[in-house]
Amino acid sequence: MIKKSHWLLVTILILIALVLAIYFYARADANETAEAQQDYKFITTPCWFDADWTASIRCGELHTPETSGAFRLPVVILKDETTARRNDPIVYLQGGPGAGARLHSDGIKSWLSWMRYAALGRDIILIDTRGTGRSTPALVCAEYNRSNQQLLRQHTSLAEELALGFEVTRACFESASAHNSALDYQHFSTEQSARDIRALVQTLGYAEWNILGVSYGTRLALEIANQEIHQPQTTKLKTMVLDSIYPAGFGGVQTWPKVLDEALHKFFKGCAANHECTNAIGDSNRHIVQLFMDTLTRLRKSPMEFTIRRWDGEAPVAFLLNDHRFLSAAFAATYSPRDWIKIAEAINGVAMHSHDQIKPLLEPFVNQSMSSDFNSLTFTAVDCADNPVMAEAEYLTSVGQYPLLQEYTRDQWRYQACHYLAAQRPLLRHQPQVPTLILAGELDPVTPVDWARSVHAEWKNTQLHISKNTAHSVLSSEACLLQSLVGFYDSPDKVFDGCATKEPEIE
Structure with a gap:
């Protein structure tokens, strides 16, 4: 018979073993994350565009690990040179997926004007994510562009056009990955882009940073915030502003x-x-x-x-x-x-x-x-990575609930590229742990205001500002609201009052 003291000793030894196991597991996980971050490199380069050279602009490329495609992602940092400059920059995440950051001459001129007008008192960081803008390797397909231009001149039914697009898109992805393994569709996802952006701010050496995401950029922002919880790093995400929120679980076919x-x-x-x-x-x-x-x-x-x-x-x-x-x-x-x-x-x-x-x-x-600022193939790859394909019967039930235009929605399920670009791990929706301001337009057709109300009701760490008579991309319609954001970034725990004269709905 074993004495009670022996049982106590055995129990203590087991607890010590468990603590040590947890410690070494956590340390190994942290080391793995650190090693992955070290595989990223930021290389400063000469700027490739004409701009206002009185402005302070830093250009470069984020080089991603070979294991995830060895992409080179163009980065432009617009330095705030005002006396009120804060040390926590804002990373701007554009819509899409598939939209580039417009890192060309016309685009940078617009960004400089936007930055000066917004007066946020912070550096603005812009990046072309994988498959957008000037990023390389480029996800392009001559046959896709040629087919689309030919279709524009032909009278085809919607079903015929969808069927042709389905086959051409599949051929393009097969050809792209055969030519360069980096262009395999599995290298394009919101989860992967979130890792890229977190690595970027880490390599740049800021202590804290903020996000301003619009439309799809809000989904990317939320995935970044989720990774920040589970894979913390020395550069801390401080706040987020989400304009026209498009979270995981919403959208898709x-x-x-x-x-x-x-x-x-x-x-x-x-x-x-x-x-x-x-x-x-x-x-x-x-x-x-x-x-x-x-x-x-x-x-x-x-x-x-x-x-x-x-x-x-x-x-x-x-x-x-x-x-x-x-x-x-x-x-x-x-x-x-x-x-x-x-x-x-x-x-x-x-x-x-x-x-x-x-x-x-x-x-x-x-x-x-036809704009080079948007890549439809990237849109398709990322959207399919994020969203699982629902059952056809479930989709047709949804079609029947909205009969006015069902002739134009019925065939969308059958010809969606996600049938062959299957999601490996569908993106999940998580509550952000940092102070978050959600902006929504009451008339928004593509990211409806109900989406914003739904997630705000679930997420206690958020504020919701609804603008009347405004549709998609609230900040592009309400200039005074843009100028009010500095108050939120400076004091995110205070109630955001927006534009006092507009009488917005604040929840």
Whole structure:
């Protein structure tokens, strides 16, 4: 029989063994994280653009580990030279996924103007994430671009266009990874970009830093904040501002029927209440919803040919406007209430067969789809990495709940690239542990205000500011709100009052 003292000794030894195991496990995990960080390198380089050289600008590249693709990610740091400069910079995370940071001459000039106007008193750090902007290796596919330009001139049904896009996209990813293993789709994800950005601020040597994320950039910000909890490092994330929040679990093909339907109905309601908009339509005897659907029917039967001017100075492009392309252009215009008048004028233009009335809607839509500032293949790879494919029956149930445009949403599930770009580990939504300000536009069609209200109700460490009569990207619409952010970054624990004259909704 073993004495009680022996049992006590055995118990103590077991506890010591457990403590030592936990210690060495944690130390090994920390060492592994540190080693991974050391594989990243920031290399200062000459700046590759023309800009205001009275400004203090530092350029460089973040070199990622070979095990994750050996990417070179361009970085631009706009130094704040005011006497009120704080030492905690702001990393700006743009939308997308797939949007570059516009690290070229025109873009940097715009960033300098934005920085001076915002007066945030901090350095601004900009980066082209994997597959965007000037990052290398570049995820490009000549066949993808050629196919898209050919389609613009042809009258194809939406199903035919989706089917062709499905096959071309798959061939592009297969060709890209065969040419360069770094371009395997598994190297593109929000989780991976979060690791890249955390490594960047660590190598730059700041003690604390902040985030300003817009649209998809908010999802990336939340993943960064989650990694900060589980893999702490010496450079500490201090605060986040999330404009038009797009968290994990929202978005993707599965939400398309709801998002499209609600976006168009916001336009229908807003236009019906605006005399300028209703006058532009030119038909007061029929409801705007019926006029919109009649427009789609006309264009399905009789497409219209256009020559669209390119903003980049390239040769104009031929564009055949049919029903589903009109719907896409109209959806793009719902992002800002200021563009709703263009939809109304285009509806009248189709009825009158007036090209001049339609072009203001089409020109930005076509140019944005061809912009080098956005990479559609990167968008596809990251979106599929983040979002699991839902069951077809579940998707069709969602389609049936929004019948007005179901003809245009029914085939989206079948032809989504995520069938062959399967998510290895779907992105999960986590509550941020740092003070976080959420900005939302009441009229936002693509990241609806309900998303912001939902996560704010769950997350106790957040403030929510809802702007009336504003849609997507609140800060691009409310200049005074942008200038108010310095108060939040300086004192994140205080209630954010925003623009006092706008009477915003603060929760």
